[in-house]
Amino acid sequence: MRYLNYILKYIIVAQGILVSGQLPGYSQTCCSGGVPLSGNIGFEGAESGTLQMELSYDLNYLATLKTGSEIYEDGTRQRTTHSLLVKAGYSIKHWLAIDALFSYVFQGRRITFDDQINQVDTRGLGDAVLMAKFILLNLPEAGSELQLGIGPKLPLGRSDLTNNFDITLNADMQPGSGSWDLITWSYYARQFVKRPTTVVSARIVGRLNGTNREYLGTQTYRIGNSVQFYLGIGDNVVWGNMILSPSLSLRYRYADGDQINGQTLENTGGQWINLLPAVSWHLSPNSILHFVPELPLYSEVGGTQLTPTFRMQLGFYHSFGRIGKNKSNTYQL
């Protein structure tokens, strides 16, 4: 347990560094069309022996061209990222769990110019995240839940894909980043005393990125470090014979600029505030279908970038084994 204390302190310190070091000082090249890994890792706490699984589809549609917070009237450029995400988590002890997230990515870039459309598409296995989570407080027992997690992002995805003419595409169109990164994760949720089905939650996810040392053969590429804050509230409602869990979350994301050969790329990084009105449908005590649209409220990008116009996620969750009686209803995007 002494080592556990060290690990927890490390997570807290790492997140502190990320938060204090990043704000607001500015992840993907030329736009924010990256694979949504760090925002999707981490299940809520469950009793030991529980296996949690989730399969989801994530759409990120980018058609808003901005400089800083100024929007350009330009409908010529579109980027889409379709991600299939498979997430699994296993609770080893009541205080320890392991989560894993795998991805498969379809990316598209469309330019419309003088009524001609130029489309480039790529697809491939994306990167993955493994995370050890430490459950310090458990919702059913304490009325609140506190988890800290840390783990690597594994560069399983390729970062050297070419187009049909064997020309290497840039980092933005690659399914993988080519780097080992470190993810830190903390999650807090609390029930309302008078209405236990209502839960407020907060989440901080940090990402300290490593460097791809084989970018375009001879270059180094490092995606900017990022930090995300989530704040949400959710509840359970009975509608007919269905149990629905509506929730509302606010997401703030800050990303530092990417670097090539140690030099910061101008048109990368930024900060984004999004609203996530979500709904989950409890198909059974162990199965949930969820839908999470994400609406941009504000963003200030580094330089000139395409930035998300709309995002959504559709997912199916299932747990094998025992699950906590009072799951938080604020869906973790």
Next chain:
Amino acid sequence: MKRSLVFGILWPVMLLMGCEDGPAGNGAIFSGSDSWSIPRDEVFDGGPGKDGIPALTEPEFISAGEAEYLSDDELVLGFVHGDEARAYPHDILDWHEIINDLVGDVNISVTYCPLTGTGIGWNREIDGNVTTFGVSGLLYNSNLIPYDRSTGSNWSQIRLDCVNGEHIGKKVEVFPLVETTWFTWKEMYPTTTVVSRNTGHDRNYGRYPYGNYRTAHDNLIFPVANEDDRFQNKERVLGIVQSGRVRVYSFTGFDDKVNVINDELNGIDVVVAGNREDNFMVAYINDPGDGSTLSFSAVQGQYPVVMTDGEGNMWDVNGRAVAGPRKDARLSPAASFMGYWFSFAAFYPDLTIYGDS
């Protein structure tokens, strides 16, 4: 439970590992063919995509007096045909890279690569057919690859030839441009017009879109084939490309008045005129059209005239005799252009530097 655990961990991995990586289906539309005259593995996707940086075609021009948006120290590319002078500002070219224009009867494409700092005037009449050039979104040695919209062929801006497609191997016909400050250009040609910011595209032209790139010498975004530390990477130099031989001229060889260098490159006599303070260098082949060679010297304070010769002719910055016995004669334009030092070193490793022994 154990069976569930094994299944739960393995199936997503199996599911995802079973998928292929690569370009997807029917996408990846780049024009051209499989055959390239440059190493294809040194051609890279720049990021914005084909036409993601929109070239302009026959844009609106305004008078110098109306161009309040341009500060005097902004760089422009100037072109003169007949009595008409036009300026193409860097701060518009940074966002569009190519301006297809018609000046009198001349179909010109002003091509500009912000990453190599090279601005070159191209004839956009190819084999008698007028075309326009667009931005392919591809880069070779960090340099712009324009494509022609008639055939989709890809061309290398600095190599001055077609590197892929129907026109592969064809050379570019170059029109002389003068790169200098807006102040100097107005002084040379007070009646000049300049590209309006009313381009039909919503952009912040007052903002340079590449951060500190112009001055950060270590900041090269894409790989280049050869590096050379005789100058700093982003130092602006003039290069003359003559039959595959290249010589580079630096502002360090000029002082704050008009200077003229009579030189010889690859057996061809050339003349270079420049002024460090007024921020221009131009080069011409020393042949006024009759095969003779002249001995040029500098003229001060008579812009656009920059040099005279032993016959008493007065030559302007565009290589035209504006007074003297050869009035209206023209010096043949050398294939010369300004650019960042690293770009010449990348394309032409065997280049020579004027003044080096």
